[in-house]
Amino acid sequence: MNALAATNRNFRLAARLLSLDSRLETSLLIPYREVKVECTIPKDDGTLTSFVGFRVQHDNSRGPMKGGIRYHPEVEHGEVNALAQLMTWKTAVVNVPYGGAKGGIGCSPKELSTSELERLTRVFTQKIHDLIGVNTDIPAPDMGTNGQTMAWILDEYSKFHGYSPAIVTGKPLDLGGSLGREAATGRGVVYATEALLGEHGKSINGLTFAIQGFGNVGSWVARLIHERGGKIVAVSDVTGAVKNPNGINIPALLEHKEKSGSLSSFDGGDIMDADELLVHECDVLIPCALGGVLNRENAGDVKAKFIIEAANHPTDPEADEILSKKGVIVLPDIYANAGGVTVSYFEWVQNMQAFMWNEEKDKF
Numbered sequence: 001m002n003a004l005a006a007t008n009r010n011f012r013l014a015a016r017l018l019s020l021d022s023r024l025e026t027s028l029l030i031p032y033r034e035v036k037v038e039c040t041i042p043k044d045d046g047t048l049t050s051f052v053g054f055r056v057q058h059d060n061s062r063g064p065m066k067g068g069i070r071y072h073p074e075v076e077h078g079e080v081n082a083l084a085q086l087m088t089w090k091t092a093v094v095n096v097p098y099g100g101a102k103g104g105i106g107c108s109p110k111e112l113s114t115s116e117l118e119r120l121t122r123v124f125t126q127k128i129h130d131l132i133g134v135n136t137d138i139p140a141p142d143m144g145t146n147g148q149t150m151a152w153i154l155d156e157y158s159k160f161h162g163y164s165p166a167i168v169t170g171k172p173l174d175l176g177g178s179l180g181r182e183a184a185t186g187r188g189v190v191y192a193t194e195a196l197l198g199e200h201g202k203s204i205n206g207l208t209f210a211i212q213g214f215g216n217v218g219s220w221v222a223r224l225i226h227e228r229g230g231k232i233v234a235v236s237d238v239t240g241a242v243k244n245p246n247g248i249n250i251p252a253l254l255e256h257k258e259k260s261g262s263l264s265s266f267d268g269g270d271i272m273d274a275d276e277l278l279v280h281e282c283d284v285l286i287p288c289a290l291g292g293v294l295n296r297e298n299a300g301d302v303k304a305k306f307i308i309e310a311a312n313h314p315t316d317p318e319a320d321e322i323l324s325k326k327g328v329i330v331l332p333d334i335y336a337n338a339g340g341v342t343v344s345y346f347e348w349v350q351n352m353q354a355f356m357w358n359e360e361k362d363k364f
């Protein structure tokens with residue numbers, strides 16, 4: 001099932017359970033605004049190339065719309081739409097005063113040079129600058145983007161609107177970023193995992209884990225689970241996958257990835273087929289990459305007892321049904337990965353107050 005059909009289906013089910021007024025249901029199924037823009041840039045070799053960018057603003061009933069920007073070849077209108085809708089539910093679940101939005105550009109960021117990525121980000125910002133705003137829609141990083149991308153958006157936006165650090169979150173600390181934001185999504189995933197396991201009389205220490213994706217979210221999840229004594233038996237990313245039944249040395253894997261840019265040549269485990277990771281023997285499976293990776297083709301073969309949705313919508317509705325019949329507990333994305341947008345809210349609050357907190361601030 002495609003991402004939008006799946007997200008709409010889940011929303012309709014929830015609306016029925018809540019006896020939601022059908023007028024509200026209809027209104028919440030249709031996004032507030034969808035924008036599709038052409039982004040043409042000169043490449044380093046002087047030729048011109050065009051990409052398609054999107055920003056979907058789903059709902060602003062609870063506050064300014066909030067959500068990441070994704071650079072990935074599979075970015076398309078329907079998926080961005082689904083991701084924007086999920087942001088509306090996510091910000092409501094953790095009760096931060098935001099609505100939901102999402103954006104992205106259909107491109108392969110690894111195939112573009114830094115200067116091409118900068119030009120693309122600046123052109124995209126020029127096309128959407130009058131639709132976003134510190135009180136209307138605040139982008140953040142998602143797959144394929146990072147603090148540097150946010151810095152370019154901030155700089156380009158500020159040319160039109162004056163210096164506006166609150167226009168993006170997840171930016172570098174020197175430009176008004178927040179301490180703790182880089183780790184926040186992974187840290188939130190681990191807190192959510194600890195709480196769920198605790199309810200079942202278990203803890204991270206002593207259980208086995210398989211993690212799909214080793215970018216911002218996956219690498220922080222791996223690091224924090226490793227620190228808590230969890231045994232990570234398999235990790236994958238777009239370059240390949242590695243397994244070790246005795247537990248992968250995560251600090252060594254992080255160092256290897258930093259140096260080589262790849263997981264596949266790591267000698268602290270055996271190479272495995274990346275698709276096999278999702279059905280690998282483990283107690284807890286944590287998808288931290290793309291959506292729809294668990295579907296009717298592989299859900300029946302999943303060995304894990306718990307699935308923590310660190311990625312957005314990794315579990316297709318058909319997989320959800322199969323997993324539920326098997327007694328697998330699935331912790332939904334809009335709760336499990338909400339640590340990122342929570343600290344994004346803290347970053348925005350600091351920017352709006354022109355004030356910087358220390359990382360330990362816990363009183364409001």
Ligand SMILES: NC(=O)C1=CN([C@@H]2O[C@H](COP(=O)(O)OP(=O)(O)OC[C@H]3O[C@@H](n4cnc5c(N)ncnc54)[C@H](O)[C@@H]3O)[C@@H](O)[C@H]2O)C=CC1
Pocket residue numbers: 141142143144145185212213214215216217218236237238239274288289290291310311312337338340341
């Ligand atoms: N960055 C954030 O703060 C948040 C991210 N998320 C979600 O978490 C997921 C990951 O996002 P980030 O870590 O930020 O992205 P990222 O771009 O930093 O990392 C993505 C990772 O997925 C891997 N990957 C891509 N295709 C793969 C495949 N076919 N098989 C295995 N691995 C594959 C990449 O190699 C990379 O390691 C996405 O679904 C995103 O929407 C959710 C909440 C907040």
Ligand SMILES: O=C(O)CCC(=O)C(=O)O
Pocket residue numbers: 066067068069090138139140141142169170312337338340341342344
């Ligand atoms: O930090 C944010 O504002 C949004 C993060 C995001 O895109 C997500 O939670 O999926």
